[in-house]
Amino acid sequence: MNRLQQKLQEDKKLLSIYFTAGYPSLNDTVSIIEDLEKSGVDLIEIGLPFSDPLADGPTIQASSTQALKNGMTTEILFNQLKDIRKTVNIPLIIMGYFNPMLQYGVEAFCKQCQEIGIDGLIIPDLPVDVYHDEYKAIFDKYGLVNVFLITPQTSEERIRYIDSISNGFIYMVSSASVTGSQSGFGNEQTAYFKRIADMNLKNPQIVGFGINNNETFTQATTYAKGAIIGSAFIKHVSSEKLDTIGDFVNGILQ
């Protein structure tokens, strides 16, 4: 069992934070991770920036564009993270689009992740069946958990299929949207969260997209195991408030 799988067994609601590596400045990666852990965050998604992030809204797009301008590359990110396990214990996940991984070499990428101490990957544009047929064996070999998304439109049959292939958590996209697009959850979302909870899946669910404060965090975690904050955190650090990461996290957890 890796750090992520262990964390998912703890008897508490989990807060996960996404940030784009290389943003606001190229070398902020390690200090952001350390500050997030100190602030009480349970797991972290490190975004590997991509030129064409299809599933992301304006905030994450802009941070990715800036990170690339700052010079972020796959190689540099791996270098920045090479000693991360000397100071950080919480689970770390790399989230990125498939093409940069493909160019690095999927096996080489996974191997690096294992050496650094990365626990899992989220690759929104790598379909479940391609993963299953071509890459699952590699992920397993390097002890990496792969995380899949579901949405309110995903059929029950497909959710069961995704659950059967997953070995960490299921990333529940809160509504039909790209990242960062909505404010507040209505009855529709609550019904969806409840519907999924009632399916009694083997993998816990963590809700993402549209969580930006204590209220939405609480709503999401009423039914789900945890919640992920991305755009709201990036907006916070974009105003150069790197020294107030603790305040941001406290505001969410209260």
Place this chain on the structure above:
Amino acid sequence: MNYNVNEKGYYGEFGGAFIPEMLYPNVEELRQNYLKVMAEPSFQEEFNQLLKDYVGRPSPLYFAKRLSEKYNTKIYLKREDLNHTGAHKINNTIGQILMAKRLGKTRIIAETGAGQHGVATATVCALMGLECIVYMGEIDIARQAPNVARMKMLGASVVPAKSGSRTLKDATNEAIRDWINNPVNTHYIIGSAIGPHPYPDMVTRFQAVISEEIKWQLKEHEGRENPDYVVACIGGGSNAAGTYYHFLHEKDVNIIAVEAAGHGVDSGESAATSVLGNEGVIHGCKTLLMQTKDGQITEPYSISAGLDYPGVGPMHAHLCKTGRAEFMAITDDDAMNAGLELCKLEGIIPAIESSHALAIFEQKSFKPDDVVVVSLSGRGDKDLQNYIDYFKI
């Protein structure tokens, strides 16, 4: 060797559907229905009727006598430039709008670079009374003002893509994001033989009318259905896919694919994907694309906005890799000169995209009795300002 798509959505190793889960229901709905819908007699009837009465098909297969004399071979031009809205793009938008209606969609989105596909989409939306939103890079909006005006006159909203490099690839990203945000009522009309399966195959089938007509038209002209060569320019590859389709498995037909070399293949300002690109994933399919060694997609360059795309459709990637098609790269200068030559020799002002296909005759010689069919994918009206600036007319 099979050059058509297989049941998993691949052309050899290229294709597939590399899409976020948010798009899965939309794409899956299309995948399960497109062949069934296209096979319905009522669909076929309506599609063919509109191609005939509204688009003006069949488009002529014209023997270009003076051009043939100059290059000492037999050159036929497939006159897609004479279609309504001035290019082959309308063949696809007619097909897709009928598909969208049968799937019960009420809202249409599209991406456009130069605006040709945007105009063709706005046109069919007006025809069918459907809402139309066209995403276009902010930079392209500024340099293609007449097509922006056309789309607006036709009732479409033109939304600027302000992210990334603010051109075609970003307009495509924005259209995909819109589709993620509107998964139920919206159909995305992709403008080329690109995107996740089943798009490349569906677009190819709608454009296949081009080669279907070439066959019987050439039979009338030459007494044989198969030319020695078919030639087309490639942006994403829709006019090329349509021009090749019925010849893909005809061994006696040579296929030539013409890419834009921009200022030269090695100049750093080019769109010659088959030379500069390598395997990767762009806009939902595995294909050849221009990228950094780190896997970031790079911005191509061509004087022709329609060829200014960093990838090629997966079918063409397969034709390239297997050697079935010969790929040629034509610079801005050679294309512009070939365009002007067609004006002078044949009285036809071609789109700059199509001029790239015409420019191969300066690079490659053919035998006097070779029959070479070139897809004249569009007319040059939209490019007038470019021609004026380039030749200081």
